[in-house]
Amino acid sequence: MKIRIKREKSKEKKPYIEEFEIDKEETILNALIEVKEKKDNSFAFRCGCKTGVCGSCAVRVNGTERLACKTHFKDNDLVEPLNNAKVIKDLIVDLEHEYKLLENSETFLHKASSGQITKSDEKLIDTQSNCILCQSCFSSCPVYEVNKDFLGPYSLTRALRYVNDKKESNSAPILEKIQNNGIWDCTLCGNCTLVCPQFIDPKSDIMNLRMKSVQKGYEDKSIASFNSGFDTGFDSFGGFNPNGF
């Protein structure tokens, strides 16, 4: 069994793909551990709980974001670091953007309401509050290539989690914060939904937030942009975007 890993040892040296022979036929994480312990001690990656809940071992496997601990290893798999973040070393990327994104979208309880919470209220935010901040959606999102300030899928899903939270008596600041570089900048490509290991659907969450925003009187910027010019149906990334309108 062979594993291919994208290595990046330092800023000075260019990234390259290295192949390793692996004995264990289990998870990608076990294969990475084998490489580090037995083949090359200098190989670096993050991992923690090994059960898919700490979110630290997210990488790209054959081009798709996956949690290494929950992904079965197949011969010749290619493992690469996440996209859209600076690579520090091998599979380790800089995660310092996370705090900023959550801070900028104000995804927290602003003012607790004294109202009663029911079973169905609780269900309303269950899926969104299962997010583990693994950065898979962030890595899969094409918008970051053109807008580094985009709040992005997990911040917006978290925004919906608090907007929908019956405990929140003042969700206005959250909706306000996500209008610019937020819900209207999303291309609705759905990559985030496909890669989420927690089965969260940020694309739907963003559409939901768009609807709530319009209801609150915010301008629907997707319509605004449609009126202001001719949309060819081809997005700025060079491919046809079925959700372009």
Place this chain on the structure above:
Amino acid sequence: MIDILIIGSGGAGLSAALKAKEENASVLVVSKTHTTHSQTCQAQGGINAVLETTENDSIENYEKDTYKASHKLANKKSLKYFCENSKQTINWLDSIGVPFSRDENNNIAQRKFGGTKAKRTCYSSDYTGHKILHTLYDQCIKNSIDFKNEHLLLKLLTKNNTVTSALFLDIKTGEIVQIDAKTVILATGGYGGIYHNFTTNSYATTGDGIAVAFKAGAKLSNMEFIQFHPTSLLNKNILISESARGEGGYLIDSKGKRFIDELKPRDEVARAIYKKYEEGDKVYLDLTHLGKEKIEEVIPQERRLVLDFLKIKMEEEVIPITPSAHYSMGGILTDEYAQTNIENLFACGECAQSGIHGANRLGGNSLLEIVTFGRLAAKNAAKKAKEVKCEEKNENNLETEKKRVAKILKKEKNEDFYKSKNIIGELLFNKVGLFREKNTLEEALKYLEEEKNKIKSMGIEDKSKEYNKNLVEYLEFENILLLCQIVTNCAYKREESRGAHFRTDFIKEDKKFDKISICKLENSDIITTFEEIK
């Protein structure tokens, strides 16, 4: 100079940070990992509290159950504070946005866990720890708490038995940094991870804070008490929460027979399962009678884990399970103010022995502990910080530590510490595990001493400065080895069976050990004694 330096960003550290802010203290949280990567996210089942006094439950009952499980080793004063404040703690979590599951009457739902007669465990499906941790993090962002991520604690500096600073390896840059503070709170997690490959713990849980505090002169206590969780997936060490049994799951042997009351305390259930394995049998968790709908409602994460890792649908098939090292009851000894024996040094959460769990922890008590004592530690640290005068700090230690790490980087690799880490994990599970005895403990002590001598020849291959994970893991291994010696030493000295500590050569609880064990470093020797509970 900051008022409070919090080391560790799990549930205890974040609870402390929020309380510190409430007390208007300046605070910095420094963590080895990133905030939400901590062990707290793995706590599934729930968090205990008496929300309402009824004929079925009361604070007194809660105290009694916990004290009973502790086998007389809990500190009654601390336990009283813990239980009395449980409702307030849950209400606080609820008020900051933790999405607790609700019952039919729209109250916070509670389930029954082992060792109690009442439904006392509040939960958020089976993501309780995860949802608490993430909500705390969101609140930290709201309150603009400062974080320094990926800094490994190397040393605590003290002057006249008072902590003044901490030294860290900034993993990203490879620099050694000193952070001075008026008070320090350790919230660095437990040491179950020393049972490497035989534990449900995260790879990052290596007991660094406890080892570093010990080297700085802190008293450790009850280090022999390791909780083995009865149900982790066979050969995977992946936890299946007690809520699976709490919701009605059975434990069966290969003939399909139940052999123990599933809701007995964890130590008894774990030993009964281990015995079955020693007899050559296997043990399974049977949830098939619950049905898919109920499973999806109450333990969805468990269902997904079993499906992902064993490709088993738990509503159709039984699940092969085994016990695994799960939680460490011992730690840095703290008093009822969460203060250690070093002035201005506080400890909370799993790294502390705060007098709650004694010889055995009840499920649902650890999450309550991290929040309760995290907040208590911060309250007292904030008060203390007001009394501390800022002095010029001595930086000689920084240079010494820089030289020590530089020396490690230069060492030749003649022995492989990764190999040792794997061997030691297995050794500990077999010889200092669910069943212990004099001979095997002596063997373990001897082996660990040999390993210690080998450290000199354990070099590291990676010589780079930035993000040297090889160096980090070497430094962690030094801590692991020290803690292995301490745990084995304490297990050797406690000649009785009590809670999670079971000696086959002393199978009964012995009155003369109605005491907590204390470990101290004296002239580089580990000295274990026993003390009355104050």
